[in-house]
Amino acid sequence: MMYLAHYGMSAAPFGLTPNTAFYVDLPIHQQAMAVLTVALSQGEGFIKVTGEVGTGKTLLCRKLLQEAPEHFALAYIPDPHLSPLELRWALALELGLKHSANIDPQQLTQLLQRQLVLLAQQQKQVVLLIDEAQALPDETLEALRLLTNLETEQRKLLQVVLFGQPELNQRLALYQFRQLRQRISFSYDLSVLNRAQVACYVNARLQLAGASQLFSRTALWLLHYYSRGIPRLINILAHKALMLGYGKALQQIGCYQVMQAARDTDDVQAGKPHNSGFWWPLLAPAALLALWYWLPGGWW
Template structure:
């Protein structure tokens, strides 16, 4: 790979949501502030939405990582669960040990007892669900019913949903009006502007061990144009540009590299940009040099 050529300790633009690369942009810090405020206020449902690639999973992982010791976190990365599977998954996340042949009423009783026990230990129990737009309708209703569990002073369970905007569309229907009213705190992630992208690129390169500018000014302007400020697309394009520069033995990414990288990225081509048709060929050339 190109890391040695650019004197990088690691790949700076991986698609894996790595919290060590987190940059506290205002839109992401605002989301974290909303989450902490809502949890400390004892709200039942909190929602963070954003378009594909805007950093929801990274924020989710950071939120879990930063949780104070008095928060009992339950995390469900796969929301495609039936109501019963949801209850089982929550029970397991809360550390319950039980026989697999118990019925639903017994499972609910065990869940309620465990929640009461945790609250008596001064714990806030928080269920975090990523990709929540994929929750089936009946599972969403089960979530609402679970948040009905409460003492006279507080909810026994709080729920944080990270989702694409499709969840908002579903919740706007009359079938979910009760659940929508329960969501008292929400935040919508926005994309990065040009200045933020420059800061983002420099930050990730610095974390990877490089403190010299590897991208020309024109390349960075094109990066904002082609990525539309979406962090995932920024990572994809920046990674491909470094491959191209390495393939040509160049120590800086140029605007030509950015155009070729965009031509090789379906999510960019789908927007109708006029791009060169030789992008994939140069990507193959860069890969060939890496394999040598």
């Protein structure tokens, strides 16, 4: 990337692709991982992790895939828009079975059960991780519940972790999904980052990339304001601000670069709280820009 050498970085710190190398262990993610660890140790039921778009669900999922103990056999489905049969085959392939067009749905279920029993005999705990779970079709959600009926006398043969947007909660609240809802033993809602956490997040990722603190205090304040504390938006804005700073040969990013980045980002404009009763934050960016014109540079 063009600005890496300019800022002394070894890698791009604000990419949109979830990268566990730039995982920042903030309190909300610590708590989510703690819930997942405790829930998985129980060995039964569904686990649900929800959060707004861009709050880090996929990164958390990949972190779990990376750091799970050896006795876990993890199956990962990143695109859940599947029919019940496609879901069974996706799980079967993740567990090492080979696809065959000659196997009917009933035979496939039997093969899955045998494989799950075999893994249990090998002291493996099978966990199915489903990202973007709000996209699961209704009939596939029901098929998923039926899959978790597979069990020995001692324990379930399959655990399921659902990672999804808040729409998942709305769907599971429907009467038709009451059986599945009752099987959710643990759940966690990822919140957005507060101002201090945004600063910690940005500076930690810069440090992981080999750079120092490049954003001024006011620039970090504006990153929080414009991003609404959503990590993906923080990444977009920080990346654009770094590009603008590089274009001007700056060694520190100030409020002007963040404001310009925000103007160029559609979701920032769509999410601005125009109808909020707290009118003063809306005036703050303009006030900061005015100060930038009139006061000496460096502090902003």
